[in-house]
Every structure is written in C-alpha cells, then in structure tokens.
Amino acid sequence: MTKEELIGIIKNKKSAPFLFLGSGFTKHYLNTPTWEELLSRFASKHINAYYTSLGTYDLSVIASEIAKEENKSFWDLPNDNKFKQSFQDKAISTSSVLKYKIATFLKELTHNSIPEKYTEELELLKTINIDGIITTNWDDLIEILLPKLTKYVGQEELIFSSVLNIGEIYKVHGCVYQPETMVLTKEDYNGFNDKNTYLAAKLITIFIEHPIVFIGYSINDSNIKEILSSIVKCAYSGGYPFSISGDIRSVPS
Numbered sequence: 001m002t003k004e005e006l007i008g009i010i011k012n013k014k015s016a017p018f019l020f021l022g023s024g025f026t027k028h029y030l031n032t033p034t035w036e037e038l039l040s041r042f043a044s045k046h047i048n049a050y051y052t053s054l055g056t057y058d059l060s061v062i063a064s065e066i067a068k069e070e071n072k073s074f075w076d077l078p079n080d081n082k083f084k085q086s087f088q089d090k091a092i093s094t095s096s097v098l099k100y101k102i103a104t105f106l107k108e109l110t111h112n113s114i115p116e117k118y119t120e121e122l123e124l125l126k127t128i129n130i131d132g133i134i135t136t137n138w139d140d141l142i143e144i145l146l147p148k149l150t151k152y153v154g155q156e157e158l159i160f161s162s163v164l165n166i167g168e169i170y171k172v173h174g175c176v177y178q179p180e181t182m183v184l185t186k187e188d189y190n191g192f193n194d195k196n197t198y199l200a201a202k203l204i205t206i207f208i209e210h211p212i213v214f215i216g217y218s219i220n221d222s223n224i225k226e227i228l229s230s231i232v233k234c235a236y237s238g239g240y241p242f243s244i245s246g247d248i249r250s251v252p253s
Contacts, residue, residue: 017211021135021142022224024216029122029141030113032106035059042101044069064185067095095185102184103176106139114141131166131210134203136173136223138182143169154181159198165206172199172227193226200230207231 026032033041036059040047043066050062074097077084091097114122126145133142133149143151150168152158153175163170173192174181183192206212217224 013209013211015210016129016131017213018206019130019133019135020212020214020217020224021133021137022215022217022221023137024218025135026110026137026139026141026216028216029115029118030109030139032109032139038102038105039063039066041105042066042070042098058186060184060186060189063098064095064187067098067185070098070101071096073097092180095188096180099179099182099184103138103179103182106176110139110141110144132168132170132206134170134172134206134212136183136227137171137216138174138176140176151175153178155192155195155199157181159195159202163202165209170203173223196226196230197234199227200234203227203231204234 023032023035027034032038036047039059039062043050047062050065051057054061054065056062071091071094074084074087074091079085087097087100090100122145133146135142143149146169148167150164151171152161152163152168153171155172158170158172171181173183176182183189214224
C-alpha cells in the first residue's frame, strides 16, 4: 500500500483513525530489546540452553520456565531480605516476580532513554488527529505522549467496561504499571487466546467504523494474527463485510 493510498482511505472514512501499535513502535524510539533479548536479561543461562532443554523456540514457553526460576530464587531469599519483605504479598503467581522485574526495567528505559533526535518527531506525534489506540505493548511510551487518553488495561478491563471508542487506549496485553496483567508466559497466552472471541466482539465496531493504521508489527507476528483472525471471524458471523489489505511491516529502527 502506497502513502497516497493510505491517505485516500483515511480521508474517505467519516471517523478518525485508530492506531494499532506493536513493539516496533517503541523499539524505533527507545531501541528497546526484542522479546528474546528481554528474557535473556533475566535468564539464569544462555537463551539457547532453553531452546535445547525445552525443545521449543516458543518464547512464551521459555518465559514460563524463567518465571519459575525467578519465583524459586525469590522464595529462597532470607526472610529479612528487603525485596522479599516488600514484594511477597504481591507475588500471587509463579510469574509475578519476573513480570515485576520486566516492568521495572521497561519503566526505567522509557523515562530515561528517549533520544533527543526524536524530540521534534514525537512532538508532532502528539498533535495527530486520531480517535484512539490499540496496542499489545506493555511499556508506557504512548501514555507519556498522549496523557489525555483514557487507558484500559488487559482483556478483562476492556471486555467488561463501557468504552466509548474515542479518546481511549486499549492495552490488550497489559501494562507495566499493572504487572500481573502482562501477557508473558505460555499460561498467559493460553488464557488470552481463550478470551479472544470476547475481545474481538468488543473491537469489531472500531474496525468497521475506523481506518486502522498498524505501526510496529509484522504481518507474521503470531500475536496480531490471533487478534485479527478473531476479529475477522466475528465480522463474518455478524454479517459484516470485512477485509484486511496492505503490507503491514515493522517500523524501521
């Protein structure tokens, strides 16, 4: 799809566009680590060792294993350890410790690492005319840029809330400020996929009434494939004409 074709689609729609942001968006501005690199920061051994021992390249499975290791290390800490004392009431699942550490790392990265060379570009981004944002990103870069938008975190909050579909951010994979909502492990993804139909039903109006601009995704991204597949099924079952076209590519770094 050319730039002119995209502009034409947006102009012909009565509603302003929604942005659908992926990890490439944040990586472009902050050079955030890939999912593999992020897990490597908290792994007890080289990431290749997990591929071999677990017999899979599925990073959500590897995240589950690293989460178990982090959880064991946490509970093995002496009882007078300050981190253990402050966090043990929040460690409500096997993945709580890993999610907390990842969330802390990403928050620090977002608040300390926006390069000056992108200042003008980001200031321009703040002025764009959009109706809302859907994102699978955990970080809070977009909330920093667009603080007036109302934020809904996780599938359940979005599914059970009365959303307006205007002036809102839907963080469907969770947020660093609510680490337990972060979709990280294999168990998290299984739970997310189980509810995808309900999420799709909530998002279908947006996809029908608004042009959707994908930024920072590859069309081969399994996360986006699952969500789009559920939305398309929901559209067809509801009798809505619906198609997805164009070449969705990651934002270049």
